[in-house]
Amino acid sequence: MYPRIGIRPIIDGRLGGIRESLEETTMNxxxxxxxxxxxxxxxPDGSPVQVVIADSCIGGVKEASNCAExxxxxxxxxxxxxxxxxxxxxxxxxxxxxxxKAIWGxxxxxxxxxxxxxxxxxxxxxxxxxxxxxYGQDVQDMGDATIPNDVRDRxxxxxxxxxxxxxxxxxxxxxxxxxxxxxxxSIVNNDFFQxxxxxxxxxxxxxxIVRRIEKKIYDESEYERALAWVKANCKEGEDFNPAEKxxxxxxxxxxxxxxxxxxxxxxDLMIGNEELASKGFGEEALGHNAIVSGFQGQRQWTxxxxxxxxxxxxxxxxxxxxxxxxxxxxATENDAMNGISMLLGYLLTNRAQIFADVRTYWSPDAVQRVxxxxxxxxxxxxxxxxxxxxxxxxxxxGRQSANGQPVMKPFWEITEQEAKDCLEATRFHPxxxxxxxxxxxxxxFVSRGGMPVTMCRLNLVKGLGPVLQIAEGETxxxxxxxxxxxxERTDRIWPTTWFVPKLTGEGAFRDVYSVMANWGSNxxxxxxxxxxxxxxxLASMLRIPVCMHNVExxxxxxPSAWKSFGMNTEGSDYRACQTYGPLYK
Numbered sequence: 122m123y124p125r126i127g128i129r130p131i132i133d134g135r136l137g138g139i140r141e142s143l144e145e146t147t148m149n150x151x152x153x154x155x156x157x158x159x160x161x162x163x164x165p166d167g168s169p170v171q172v173v174i175a176d177s178c179i180g181g182v183k184e185a186s187n188c189a190e191x192x193x194x195x196x197x198x199x200x201x202x203x204x205x206x207x208x209x210x211x212x213x214x215x216x217x218x219x220x221x222k223a224i225w226g227x228x229x230x231x232x233x234x235x236x237x238x239x240x241x242x243x244x245x246x247x248x249x250x251x252x253x254x255x256y257g258q259d260v261q262d263m264g265d266a267t268i269p270n271d272v273r274d275r276x277x278x279x280x281x282x283x284x285x286x287x288x289x290x291x292x293x294x295x296x297x298x299x300x301x302x303x304x305x306x307s308i309v310n311n312d313f314f315q316x317x318x319x320x321x322x323x324x325x326x327x328x329x330i331v332r333r334i335e336k337k338i339y340d341e342s343e344y345e346r347a348l349a350w351v352k353a354n355c356k357e358g359e360d361f362n363p364a365e366k367x368x369x370x371x372x373x374x375x376x377x378x379x380x381x382x383x384x385x386x387x388x389d390l391m392i393g394n395e396e397l398a399s400k401g402f403g404e405e406a407l408g409h410n411a412i413v414s415g416f417q418g419q420r421q422w423t424x425x426x427x428x429x430x431x432x433x434x435x436x437x438x439x440x441x442x443x444x445x446x447x448x449x450x451x452a453t454e455n456d457a458m459n460g461i462s463m464l465l466g467y468l469l470t471n472r473a474q475i476f477a478d479v480r481t482y483w484s485p486d487a488v489q490r491v492x493x494x495x496x497x498x499x500x501x502x503x504x505x506x507x508x509x510x511x512x513x514x515x516x517x518x519g520r521q522s523a524n525g526q527p528v529m530k531p532f533w534e535i536t537e538q539e540a541k542d543c544l545e546a547t548r549f550h551p552x553x554x555x556x557x558x559x560x561x562x563x564x565x566f567v568s569r570g571g572m573p574v575t576m577c578r579l580n581l582v583k584g585l586g587p588v589l590q591i592a593e594g595e596t597x598x599x600x601x602x603x604x605x606x607x608x609e610r611t612d613r614i615w616p617t618t619w620f621v622p623k624l625t626g627e628g629a630f631r632d633v634y635s636v637m638a639n640w641g642s643n644x645x646x647x648x649x650x651x652x653x654x655x656x657x658x659l660a661s662m663l664r665i666p667v668c669m670h671n672v673e674x675x676x677x678x679x680p681s682a683w684k685s686f687g688m689n690t691e692g693s694d695y696r697a698c699q700t701y702g703p704l705y706k
Contacts, residue, residue, distance in 0.1 A: 282662055348377070384441075391449060425559045427552075438516055469655050476646060518547060565615060
């Protein structure tokens with residue numbers, strides 16, 4: 122059962138006239154928010170979020186306790202209190218330290234909901250239970266049941282971030298293999314996952330994939346269906362390896378069979394497959410309860426066997442032989458820190474995430490020198506080449522559309538034709554055997570320009586802990602001949618996204634070069650939409666400071682207590698996160 126959002130209608134407890142006059146208004150306020158959430162927020166499977174409202178308005182500690190017991194029974198993972206009036210702060214507040222919490226104090230003149238908001242936020246801060254404060258800019262009449270747009274935005278940002286926290290709790294990161302080529306992000310840090318994310322870390326040696334293939338520990342009927350679908354829909358691209366290094370046609374066909382089985386097996390390792398129990402593999406049928414995973418691949422695996430690029434690309438996409446479905450989060454090279462970055466973006470948006478190398482900054486002068494073309498428009502200040510060794514989600518092609526514009530959609534909005542268009546825009550080239558001696562296939566596409574996107578990355582810093590980087594921007598199109606010249610200077614068989622970050626003229630966003638120079642790792646996770654503000658909200662819930670972002674100050678939403686740690690928003694974020702420590706410490 123998915124975690125639910127709990128709503129706590131808070132009321133002035135004085136019976137004999139005051140409470141009775143506010144009961145209906147207060148409960149209707151809670152019902153209005155519930156209706157908003159059920160309409161606007163969905164779980165990863167596409168179903169509407171479930172909302173639990175306290176059985177009665179909460180006027181004192183007994184009713185607060187009754188509500189807490191109900192929330193426990195009903196698997197509530199996010200807590201929102203709403204009130205149009207003055208109430209008794211410390212008696213009615215939510216005391217559960219594990220639940221992300223917020224208070225909406227109605228901005229009206231007849232009853233001081235804003236006064237309750239301020240008083241109870243002060244109590245939260247004094248008790249060490251950070252809470253978000255929501256307060257509309259404009260005064261409303263007491264009988265006004267509408268939710269103003271500014272309040273609506275805050276309510277949704279809080280709920281999406283809080284639900285993300287709840288959805289991660291108790292799940293696993295599954296590391297298939299170990300450290301890839303010395304990449305620090307693939308040194309999976311158990312303490313980070315346990316303390317900050319509330320997650321387990323599970324480990325499986327890569328040889329488990331070989332064992333399952335050799336022992337046929339997979340659904341053989343699904344494999345036959347999957348292979349037929351792959352042959353019909355996944356177009357093989359040109360082999361650019363030297364003729365003497367190319368695998369034979371027979372060997373390539375065997376590679377297709379191998380990577381198709383591998384795709385099924387990685388999914389089964391993550392979430393299980395009840396069909397395996399009927400074959401006598403009850404333990405394997407259970408899976409590892411993984412909400413995200415990573416595959417080491419290079420080098421021990423890829424020096425011998427077909428690489429994981431096809432499996433990662435397809436699992437990270439929103440469709441396969443079983444039709445259109447939710448994407449799985451699978452990190453290339455077992456980069457767990459980029460895998461968790463993908464997970465944050467996915468849980469906030471329910472959209473597939475692009476895993477990419479943050480590979481090259483192309484300055485206007487360098488572009489003109491190489492291609493003869495002077496960048497213009499959005500690209501005038503240069504751009505960043507996001508590219509990965511063949512494992513990026515096929516949703517990243519941008520062949521889904523809304524209002525005539527390229528998008529990456531939640532899976533339940535994707536049409537069959539859009540899924541076909543994504544596949545048609547992709548070619549699976551035999552991998553570069555100088556890199557991947559064991560063969561396999563890399564997915565090649567170019568993302569369509571004009572998509573608003575947000576790149577993020579979690580990094581671990583000794584003595585500090587995790588920090589989050591965020592860069593909002595957009596994808597761009599380059600003239601065909603320019604794209605070809607620049608793209609082929611890296612590897613022509615890898616998927617490419619040309620990215621221009623939004624510049625502020627200051628710090629890490631002074632120019633495009635500075636964004637590239639300040640990025641903390643070789644990888645980044647790219648989500649459709651400008652979601653930097655929601656990533657900041659989510660990071661504050663997890664007590665992870667944000668060390669780099671280009672989100673406008675008016676969009677930033679953190680718990681009320683953060684204001685007490687200084688007037689500089691970045692510094693106060695660091696101090697607050699240090700003071701409160703990891704959510705699950």
